[in-house]
Amino acid sequence: MSTGTLDKLPIGKSARILDVGGEAALQQRLLEMGLLPGVDVTVVRQAPLGDPIEVKVMGYSLSLRRSEAANVQIETTA
Amino acid sequence: MTEGHARHDRHVIALMGNPNTGKSSLFSALTGTRQKVANFPGVTVEAKIGTARFENSEITVIDLPGTYSMAARSPDERVATDALLGRIEGTPKPDGVIIVLDASSLDRNLYIGTQILEFGLPAVVALTMVDVAESRGITVDVAKLSETLGVPVVVINAPKGRGLDDLKSTLHRTLHHPGKVLELDYPDDFLRGVNTLYNELCDLGVKLGFKPTRPEALRLLVDGAGPFFDECEEVGGEEFISKFFEIREKAAGGRSLSMHEAQTRYGAIGKWMQEVKQTETREGRTRTDIVDGILTHKFWGSLVFIVVMGLIFQSIYSWSGPLMDAIDGSFGALGEWVGGMMSDGALKSLVVDGVIAGVGGVLIFLPQILVLFLFIAILEDLGYMARAAFLMDRLMSRFGLNGRSFIPMLSGFACAIPAIMGTRVIEDRNTRLTTIFLAPFMSCSARLPVYVLFIAAFVPQMKVLGFIELQGLVLFAMYWVGVFAAIPTALVLKKGILKSKATPFLLELPSYKTPRLKAVGRTLWDRGGSFIKRAGTIILAVSVLVWAAGYFPHSQEVDDKYDAQLAEVESAYADSILEFNPEEDADSLLAQYKAIDDAHEERVAEAEEAAEDDDALEQAISESKAERNAEMAKLAAKSADAEQALSHYADWKALEERRGEIENLRGGEHLEDSFLGRAGHVIEPAVEPLGWDWRIGMAAIASFPAREVIVATLGTIFNLGGDEDEESETLREVVKNAERKDGSKLFTLATALSIMVFFALCAQCAATLAVMRRETNSWKWPIASFLYMTVLAYIGALVTYQVAHALGG
Numbered sequence: 001m002s003t004g005t006l007d008k009l010p011i012g013k014s015a016r017i018l019d020v021g022g023e024a025a026l027q028q029r030l031l032e033m034g035l036l037p038g039v040d041v042t043v044v045r046q047a048p049l050g051d052p053i054e055v056k057v058m059g060y061s062l063s064l065r066r067s068e069a070a071n072v073q074i075e076t077t078a
Numbered sequence: 079m080t081e082g083h084a085r086h087d088r089h090v091i092a093l094m095g096n097p098n099t100g101k102s103s104l105f106s107a108l109t110g111t112r113q114k115v116a117n118f119p120g121v122t123v124e125a126k127i128g129t130a131r132f133e134n135s136e137i138t139v140i141d142l143p144g145t146y147s148m149a150a151r152s153p154d155e156r157v158a159t160d161a162l163l164g165r166i167e168g169t170p171k172p173d174g175v176i177i178v179l180d181a182s183s184l185d186r187n188l189y190i191g192t193q194i195l196e197f198g199l200p201a202v203v204a205l206t207m208v209d210v211a212e213s214r215g216i217t218v219d220v221a222k223l224s225e226t227l228g229v230p231v232v233v234i235n236a237p238k239g240r241g242l243d244d245l246k247s248t249l250h251r252t253l254h255h256p257g258k259v260l261e262l263d264y265p266d267d268f269l270r271g272v273n274t275l276y277n278e279l280c281d282l283g284v285k286l287g288f289k290p291t292r293p294e295a296l297r298l299l300v301d302g303a304g305p306f307f308d309e310c311e312e313v314g315g316e317e318f319i320s321k322f323f324e325i326r327e328k329a330a331g332g333r334s335l336s337m338h339e340a341q342t343r344y345g346a347i348g349k350w351m352q353e354v355k356q357t358e359t360r361e362g363r364t365r366t367d368i369v370d371g372i373l374t375h376k377f378w379g380s381l382v383f384i385v386v387m388g389l390i391f392q393s394i395y396s397w398s399g400p401l402m403d404a405i406d407g408s409f410g411a412l413g414e415w416v417g418g419m420m421s422d423g424a425l426k427s428l429v430v431d432g433v434i435a436g437v438g439g440v441l442i443f444l445p446q447i448l449v450l451f452l453f454i455a456i457l458e459d460l461g462y463m464a465r466a467a468f469l470m471d472r473l474m475s476r477f478g479l480n481g482r483s484f485i486p487m488l489s490g491f492a493c494a495i496p497a498i499m500g501t502r503v504i505e506d507r508n509t510r511l512t513t514i515f516l517a518p519f520m521s522c523s524a525r526l527p528v529y530v531l532f533i534a535a536f537v538p539q540m541k542v543l544g545f546i547e548l549q550g551l552v553l554f555a556m557y558w559v560g561v562f563a564a565i566p567t568a569l570v571l572k573k574g575i576l577k578s579k580a581t582p583f584l585l586e587l588p589s590y591k592t593p594r595l596k597a598v599g600r601t602l603w604d605r606g607g608s609f610i611k612r613a614g615t616i617i618l619a620v621s622v623l624v625w626a627a628g629y630f631p632h633s634q635e636v637d638d639k640y641d642a643q644l645a646e647v648e649s650a651y652a653d654s655i656l657e658f659n660p661e662e663d664a665d666s667l668l669a670q671y672k673a674i675d676d677a678h679e680e681r682v683a684e685a686e687e688a689a690e691d692d693d694a695l696e697q698a699i700s701e702s703k704a705e706r707n708a709e710m711a712k713l714a715a716k717s718a719d720a721e722q723a724l725s726h727y728a729d730w731k732a733l734e735e736r737r738g739e740i741e742n743l744r745g746g747e748h749l750e751d752s753f754l755g756r757a758g759h760v761i762e763p764a765v766e767p768l769g770w771d772w773r774i775g776m777a778a779i780a781s782f783p784a785r786e787v788i789v790a791t792l793g794t795i796f797n798l799g800g801d802e803d804e805e806s807e808t809l810r811e812v813v814k815n816a817e818r819k820d821g822s823k824l825f826t827l828a829t830a831l832s833i834m835v836f837f838a839l840c841a842q843c844a845a846t847l848a849v850m851r852r853e854t855n856s857w858k859w860p861i862a863s864f865l866y867m868t869v870l871a872y873i874g875a876l877v878t879y880q881v882a883h884a885l886g887g
């Protein structure tokens with residue numbers, strides 16, 4: 001079991017969200033979009049220029065910048 | 079409510095839900111063509127209002143922009159709440175709401191679903207995309223969902239027309255017998271906070287001017303900022319604010335309030351879903367996954383992107399060309415036709431040069447707008463717009479923009495009008511405003527005539543480094559001038575006026591869908607119509623104003639002077655020559671000579687287009703001349719009459735030339751004497767450091783309705799008449815030889831460069847400013863844009879001229 005932030009999660013890997021932080025408006029947006037503690041998230045791919053990344057959460061695809069993903073604490077079980 | 083009462087009732091229904099859930103499809107299916115764009119004052123988002131009929135009742139339907147949450151940290155986000163509570167002027171208060179939920183991502187869709195349900199309005203859930211969900215192995219128990227939420231749920235598929243009648247009758251029933259209000263299990267402290275704040279708000283109620291509701295108290299508590307907060311601060315003052323933060327702190331209990339809200343909502347949703355939704359994991363990837371594997375692939379994705387963008391740009395640039403020429407041509411012909419039926423004078427000039435030319439000047443933009451929106455509508459419907467934003471975000475974010483700004487910026491190179499209208503795809507307000515502000519910096523096609531005229535006349539035809547055409551290089555540089563000016567502007571905007579705490583760019587990548595022709599057609603119709611209605615009137619008004627400034631006072635003195643000259647010239651000619659009209663006397667000998675001459679001129683014009691270099695052109699001209707002379711001699715040899723007619727023809731031609739010269743001089747003097755010409759003189763001292771004189775200054779002012787007008791204005795002021803275009807050799811020659819008062823050359827390379835830089839940077843385009851005003855709903859932005867760009871253009875032109883002049887240009 002290891003912990004980290006979502007922006008560092010390798011492509012193709014899944015993890016469970018532990019906590020979501022960040023500046024108030026950003027945190028609120030992340031939570032509304034379904035990135036909240038206890039939810040599983042998978043990194044699907046990154047854009048050709050390396051940023052943003054695409055994740056699968058709650059059964060849909062969400063694109064977010066790495067700087068934003070850095071506010072999402074995760075733990076990997078594998 | 080009695081049956082009799084229900085007979086003629088009218089209801090107002092709001093459509094709400096996430097983006098891409100099928101709201102607009104449902105809206106169109108319900109209202110058909112009975113719809114219009116609602117004008118929400120002061121905001122950049124747009125809603126539509128339409129009417130649907132059910133049995134004997136009429137239902138007004140409001141299609142609100144899709145959002146993921148009712149959180150209202152910015153005025154734009156507040157619109158959803160305000161519209162729901164009927165607080166927007168001119169928009170009726172909804173009696174009920176249709177919550178549109180996408181079955182394929184039901185969890186996230188229910189987030190705003192629960193927020194709306196808490197408002198307690200009679201509600202019906204329209205469940206869409208059930209087909210998509212099923213293809214992914216998701217089944218939704220509709221009865222369970224309805225039972226859990228406490229409101230009716232109807233499965234619909236609007237594009238296929240399914241479930242609409244059921245939805246309407248359910249809606250009708252619900253309006254008369256609303257269900258229960260949703261109550262979620264918030265933590266105790268949180269709930270206590272909401273209630274305390276609600277009571278405080280009720281105390282403020284009178285001063286607020288409306289009766290606050292509990293869900294609003296919740297929003298205020300959690301959001302802790304935004305327009306509602308500002309209002310409360312204003313009426314409640316220091317006292318309220320300190321109480322507010324105290325309540326907040328207690329309610330939060332050391333955590334963040336948005337965390338409490340999200341966990342309560344998603345906690346409830348997760349529990350419901352265990353009963354309502356069944357997911358059977360499918361082997362293999364979905365269609366969207368497979369397509370995305372290509373379209374967002376490092377290599378293939380980038381390649382497709384470049385091809386698609388190239389296609390869009392090329393299409394705006396070249397597909398619209400023929401259409402624009404056709405519009406230009408037909409309005410020119412219309413002007414001539416109408417002009418032919420009117421007698422000379424101010425009215426004719428107003429109708430032909432003011433109104434007809436002005437209307438043409440509005441319609442000329444339609445092809446580009448329609449072509450761009452054809453692509454945007456198809457790509458948006460397809461789901462590709464989100465991918466394009468995903469691909470380009472990194473690049474655009476460097477300039478404080480986001481991935482969605484790319485297509486509007488690219489379109490700006492064809493025309494700023496569709497570009498600014500295209501910024502609607504950008505959800506974030508500040509990013510959208512920045513993009514709107516920057517789009518006119520991209521060198522649009524209207525600047526091209528200015529570049530072409532001056533480059534051809536002043537930049538020598540030579541190669542640098544052995545293979546690069548200098549003329550092409552200068553043209554290329556002109557395109558970069560705007561980009562270079564835009565970059566620091568973007569950074570200043572980002573750091574200054576539009577400072578936003580790095581707005582999040584969370585973007586849903588929706589599943590790919592097949593675009594529907596009808597929806598695409600609808601978008602084109604809406605965009606074209608709104609441009610003509612809202613921007614067209616302003617553009618037309620400006621055209622007429624500038625026409626008037628260039629026409630009046632149109633003094634009789636000037637006319638008398640040239641009438642006298644004309645009379646003097648004409649007195650030397652016989653009546654038969656004076657009255658010769660080639661169109662009426664088509665069979666006459668004079669007309670036959672004219673036909674020979676016309677054929678010669680046509681050959682020369684063709685040769686000018688085709689000739690490789692000056693030598694070839696000269697040869698072609700002399701050959702054609704010889705042919706003409708031979709044909710004329712042949713005709714003259716036929717009879718004595720014919721021989722005499724040849725010398726009459728020569729006289730007539732000389733007369734025509736003199737007449738033309740006098741008319742052009744008259745036009746030039748009227749223009750100099752006009753308010754526009756006087757304005758040119760007034761600003762002369764200001765434009766002298768740019769290497770300009772009053773004529774160029776005036777032409778710059780005259781080009782306000784549209785940049786390319788400068789070419790025709792220069793034609794008039796240099797006494798060539800107003801029909802010259804940038805390819806005209808005569809205009810180039812005249813411009814090259816024009817002199818200042820002291821006899822020195824007016825245009826040098828330095829002056830030419832200074833004019834080009836000025837036009838690359840200036841905001842001399844009434845249409846752009848009109849569209850900016852339309853899209854931002856405020857005069858603030860167009861005025862700021864005009865002032866900023868004009869100052870920038872002035873400085874740019876000043877530096878260019880002074881440097882080039884010092885270097886001997």
Ligand SMILES: Nc1nc2c(ncn2[C@@H]2O[C@H](COP(=O)(O)OP(=O)(O)O)[C@@H](O)[C@H]2O)c(=O)[nH]1
Nearest residue numbers: 097098099100101102103206207235237459591
């Ligand atoms: N498969 C499927 N597609 C749908 C359904 N409803 C709408 N669509 C499509 O989903 C896309 C987005 O619809 P739109 O009405 O523009 O969504 P809006 O963003 O909520 O207004 C369009 O391409 C529609 O044709 C549905 O029930 N099933």
Ligand SMILES: [Mg+2]
Nearest residue numbers: 098101102144
């Ligand atoms: Mg829509």
